[in-house]
Amino acid sequence: MSNKTVLARSLGVSRRSLYYEPRQPEKDWQTKQLIESALRDHPSYGHKRLAIHLGINKKRVLRVMKLFGLKPYRRHTKKYPKRPKYSVFPNLLLTESPRGLGDIWVSDFTHIVKYENRWVYLATILDLWNREIVGWSVLTNHSTQLVMNALLNAIHDHPPPRIIHSDQGSEYNSVDYTTLVHARDTLISMSHPGCP
Template sequence: MKGKSKRKFTSEFKLKVVLEVLKEKDTLAVISKRHELHPNQISDWKRQFLQGAASVFEAGCKPTSTNAEPETALLYEQIGRLQMEPDFFQKKVDAMSLSQRRSLLDAALSTSIRQQCQWVGLPRSTYYYQPVVATSDDLLLMRLLDEQYLLTPQYGYRKMQVALAKAGYCVNHKRVRRLMQILGIEAIYPKINTSKPAIGHRIYPYLLRGLVIVRVHQVWATDITYVPMATGYMYLMAIIDLYSRYVLSWSVSNTMEADWCCGVLRKALGSYPQPEIFNTDQGSQFTSDDFTSVLLDQNIRISMDGKGRALDNIFVERLWRSVKYEDIYLKAYQDGWQLEAGLQAYFEFYNCRRFHQSLNYRTPEEVLKGIKSSQTK
């Protein structure tokens, strides 16, 4: 029986795909479907491109001679064989996610995929797996689940199934659970914390319990949320000052990478006085050394929510509720460019012209800058 032929990609093709991702116009689902690629493969190419992009501008960097290509290729193959020795890098491989292990494999090498999978401890089925692109029905259900979660975050997948049924959508509870996992949402309730931090990622204590926040730039907080699109979805990250509710920095992306989060953080730190405490959840992007090192280098204390305790970051959750019901769900953005332009206008309104009852009907900008509202007596 003839086996399935392996696809080989040129550097030019990889660059073309990565540039499409970096434009942030289309969702990852659209790009992966367009080129018939695994979304994780595209994310890996983007990560590799960003990590190696700086080398283009290094001093003394010259194009490789064409005559040296065979010799260089042989050298890289020999180095690759040495690096593939399990005893040499087994501990590092164990700390990697499945997508990171998958990115180590290269079908163009003379070594078989079977052998490479054994070296990195990756099932061959995971390497060859091609995910099914989310259907229009799934995208509709994900939006409905996201809306319901903002209203009833205490609902688990069974109550979510009932809510969908009452809205006229008869869906199996297993499908509801799967879609909630894709959205990254789960019912909020007290439970035993049996989770363990990823290898090499430190989990910091929650510092806001019992803390009285009395001034601006005392505590900042951040989070990432799912944004439904016409085809697929995007991610939105925002950093807010908890005292004033002011959105200090925000960004949208079609992939959720630590480098992206670091960029949003550096933008906020470069525009405003640094906070005393910075609060996040325990997402891998926020527990990564790349992200925490930015805060530690500035002597900023790091606080992290308890696992499964979304109420620990309630102010950011309220921001998501506002931005989704007041803008995203009403506008139904078609692509990433429309989304970014729309959110730019909304956050300007939210910061400068939207009155907050909890702020004595002042705007976040007035509180941040210490401006007294004409309505405040």
């Protein structure tokens, strides 16, 4: 009895199976070449689109791509820095309260009516001491100009406050608005997102 017969019996397989050579590596190599050829024509195709293009099972395409380290070309978009979660200006109203008339102002805006299919926006400045409106502005867009006009309207008739408070809207975070406020030696206070 030959050694291969003894080995086959001890393993519980036929002697013929000892001569078996898997064809998978050859098949994988052919698939790899097909994928590389397709990627030259369609560099951004992922495994699903390649499978459709080549008429091959997507699992097989994915397995071969992983096996040989094939990856589609990915266009890298420019990453922009994320806006900070909280404003660079603290919420001073958490620790400060008005010391008198004109000490702390609060600013906000809202849309009030629709005129000729356009919203009309009203920005107001309120004195926190007596809840009196000290400045306002109306425009057909909510822009930095809207809130700056309201502030200029208030400063025209009243001395600038020690603190002006608002939300973190882009209008209030703009360079023009913050420069205007700082030029009056006024501190900027802003709420955290989702807080009044």
